[in-house]
Amino acid sequence: MSLFNKAAELEKQNKAFALITITGSDGSAPRNSGRMILLPDGTIFGTIGGGPAERLVMKEGLKCLKEGVSRSVSYRLDSGNSANSIDMVCGGNMEFFIEVFQPRPALFLAGGGHVNLALAELAEKLNYPYVVADTRPGIASKDRFPEALGHICEPDSPSLFATASARGLIGKETSLIIATHNHDDSALEAALKTESSYIGMLGSKRKVHLFMNKMKDLGFSEKDLARVYSPIGLDLGAETPHEIAVSILAEIMKLRTNSSGQSLKRLSMNEPPLVIVRGAGDIASGVICRLKNSGFRVVALETEEPTVIRRTVSFADALRFKSATVEGIQAVRVDNEDDLKRIISDQKIPLLCDPHGLWIEKLKPLCVVDAILAKRNLGTRIDMAPVVIALGPGFTAGKDVHCVIETMRGHSLGQVILEGDPLPNTGIPGTIGGYTSERVIKAPAEGVIDVLCDIESIVKKGEVLARIGETEVLSPLDGVVRGMIAPGTRVKKGLKMADVDPRGEVSYCRQVSDKARAVAGGVLEALLQLSPGILKGTET
Secondary structure: OOHHHHHHHHHHOOOOEEEEEEEEEEOOOOOOOOEEEEOOOOOEEEEOOOHHHHHHHHHHHHHHHHHOOOEEEEEEEOOOOOOOEEOOOOOOEEEEEEEEEOOOOOEEEEOOOHHHHHHHHHHHHOOOOEEEEEOOOOOOOOOOOOOOOEEEEOOOHHHHHHHHHHOOOOOOOOEEEEOOOOOHHHHHHHHHOOOOOEEEEOOOHHHHHHHHHHHHHOOOOHHHHOOEEOOOOOOOOOOOHHHHHHHHHHHHHHHHOOOOOOOHHHHOOOOOOEEEEEOOOHHHHHHHHHHHHOOOEEEEEEOOOOOOOOHHHOHHHHHHHOEEEEOOEEEEEOOOHHHHHHHHHOOOEEEEEOOOOHHHHHHOOOEEEEOOOOOOOOOOOOOOOOEEEEEOOOOOEOOOEOEEEOOOOOOOOOOEEOOEOOOOOOOOOOOEOOEOHHHEEEOOOOEEEEEOOOOOOEEOOOOEEEEEOOEEEEOOOOEEEEEEOOOOOEEOOOOEEEEEEOOOOHHHHHOOOHHHHHHHHHHHHHHHHHOOOOOOOOOO
């Protein structure tokens, strides 16, 4: 078999190899031309002259295969002490080009029905290798799928995946597509036990919801389930098996190339940069408003049951009521990427229930802002985005994040800290109307809260604001209820649940606070400082 036929065979088998070619020689070099194929296990086909030169180039070739990069190398064939000298008496010089051929991302088709058959036909045209597996004899066959790298038939889905894994046919880069005739749930369970980063499953929204809940009951985490793309494919209006196949491969290509998947026309319009804000309480919402008004696209992430008290100026309320408006800006709860893009296009703020920040990896924002204000880091990392900003204590600028914004009321409120820590948390609220701790009410008992005086209520000192079971919660002073935790919330003893403003100005209840504006200004300053020119030429 010729060397080029061997290379073609390895490519068809989707195996990694390096093609090493002599590209130059002079003096008394042993060979002037030659090629050799090198496999990751050290196996070779052909030769470039043998001896010390070949052994040294093979060593370099194995490094290239491990790193996945091609490179040129040159050596002096003498007994010198330089780094590129080979102890050979013949003298001269030799140059080599080590060209690395990496395996292409493969597809694992669980099910050999109409959609996966159409997907296989399209994969062949796009040079995507694939494996097909089915529990029905004769379906995953060479006659039906002639170009498949492997054909697997086992009595059940776990066995299909176990056999494929044992044969080395499923890896992290393998895209798993589940379209079985009636075993999608067991196939999904088996797929989640692999290391594949993409698991796509055909199915309606109702089916997906049921299966995902079943996977949670089986103990799979949110991080595990984030690998599942179902309903599968991009929204292309696909109906026929071949149209569905196009939408599936388009989604796989989008994720593999880390591209947006948007219309090229839309991209040419220079869309504003994307910022993800973790948290949607009152300070976070002030940041969101400032960024949105400054021309950025913003996405907010929150927990399922946020315990914010300044609900009238917090986008977090959109989780309960589907939408919330703060100073003319509307946030809308969304649960999928298609709705998210639509809401952004409508100049609104998409709000996702995502306490672990799983959407950050999907959306690839320019900036992540941790505005949770938990006084500790709940998982934000400096490598999450090109710019990562955190608010308040619990973070070190230059280590956990790129910068921290000071949140302590006083002379340094809103300061951009590029190195080091912000002021430590004192546990004492800022002064408003001459009051500090007195104006903030903490739950005196554990239980479900029954609100009697909600936000904007004018109250007197000693008036009953709420009840937690049989325990009454009294107003500590005269004023207006500026903050109150949502009615029906189960609270723990000591949780911050309300805020009475002694100034008594009802309009303040629906305005972003001075503190939130100062902190938001710091975030905007930091973002523009760390990414100069990012808004130049964009359309808002």
